[in-house]
Amino acid sequence: MTRTTPPRPVDITALFPALSEHSATATRLHPRPGRPTTAESSVGGPLLWPADEAWPVCGDGGTHDTFELETPATVRRRREIYAAAEARAAATGAPYHLTDDEQAELPDADFSEPQDLVNQPIPLVPVAQLYRRDIPDFVGPDGTDLLQVLWCPLDHPEEGYNPRVRLYWRRSSDVAHTLNTPPEPPVVSDSYLPTPCAVHPEQIREHQYGRLLPDELDAQITAWEQDANDDEAEDGHSYQFDLSLAPGWKVGGFANWSLTDPQPMDCAECGTAMTLLFTADSSEWHGTGGSWRPLQDPAGTSSNPTDVSIGRGYALYVFRCPASFDHPPATAMQ
Numbered sequence: 001m002t003r004t005t006p007p008r009p010v011d012i013t014a015l016f017p018a019l020s021e022h023s024a025t026a027t028r029l030h031p032r033p034g035r036p037t038t039a040e041s042s043v044g045g046p047l048l049w050p051a052d053e054a055w056p057v058c059g060d061g062g063t064h065d066t067f068e069l070e071t072p073a074t075v076r077r078r079r080e081i082y083a084a085a086e087a088r089a090a091a092t093g094a095p096y097h098l099t100d101d102e103q104a105e106l107p108d109a110d111f112s113e114p115q116d117l118v119n120q121p122i123p124l125v126p127v128a129q130l131y132r133r134d135i136p137d138f139v140g141p142d143g144t145d146l147l148q149v150l151w152c153p154l155d156h157p158e159e160g161y162n163p164r165v166r167l168y169w170r171r172s173s174d175v176a177h178t179l180n181t182p183p184e185p186p187v188v189s190d191s192y193l194p195t196p197c198a199v200h201p202e203q204i205r206e207h208q209y210g211r212l213l214p215d216e217l218d219a220q221i222t223a224w225e226q227d228a229n230d231d232e233a234e235d236g237h238s239y240q241f242d243l244s245l246a247p248g249w250k251v252g253g254f255a256n257w258s259l260t261d262p263q264p265m266d267c268a269e270c271g272t273a274m275t276l277l278f279t280a281d282s283s284e285w286h287g288t289g290g291s292w293r294p295l296q297d298p299a300g301t302s303s304n305p306t307d308v309s310i311g312r313g314y315a316l317y318v319f320r321c322p323a324s325f326d327h328p329p330a331t332a333m334q
């Protein structure tokens, strides 16, 4: 099923034509739980990975910041149990509840596998696999048609207590034999293990974060928001929430710097200002209503289909160096 972002409540470029110079397209991925294959774009799905290429691992061992560690199997089983209970409640109209057997199978809330399990190479987990044909805002080295995003599913203090991201661009026709059974990490933070999702890409237009606009334009928009807020009949006049930047998993577009205000993102290799490549988000739309909820998703649909959670419900923005795809990515949590 395609997913369609509702029209913005207000056509902000009609009111502020200068904004068109500060806009960019983005591709919302609209991940939803599914059973993607290696031949398809996905979030948290299997990767088209060459059988003769080593699977990447993280060797940070004891420098990871660890708290509650679980095996991937435990995380998946817990999600299955919750999903089954939700499906029963939806089918019968009865209140959501777990059976005694389900309850007994769930680990205690503070359960953790031994912390020293991180003192071994930790295989990275698939975060996204994106084929150029599916993603209007795909960028990659000439000749490549596939971007694979992986991360180490543990907190890295030097990455702002986030997972460490690795990017791989490929030409899919170069992969003659696909790795059938990738290694799995012995333990993960459950927030960083995406539930396998099919994607339903949709290109939209975004406008730059307010504080990164020219001062005068930012001030004009803020004044207009203030006027609109004084009129209680008006709704959906928040530039930041409704009119500029889409929440959720996406490719391209702009970052929403509302947590810390804009931070310079300069390439560690060459100093060039970086551009936003990819976003993993804790939520696909704001709150329960949210003007970004696709038309095809009824109210009450989970806004976190991937089960990924970044910090306290934030997003992880992955930036690339426009000077070279070989330069390392950088991340920011917002």
Ligand SMILES: [Zn+2]
Residues within 6 Å of the ligand: 058, 059, 060, 064, 122, 152, 153, 154, 156, 164
């Ligand atoms: Zn790691």
Ligand SMILES: [Zn+2]
Residues within 6 Å of the ligand: 267, 268, 269, 270, 271, 272, 321, 322, 323, 324, 327
């Ligand atoms: Zn660079």
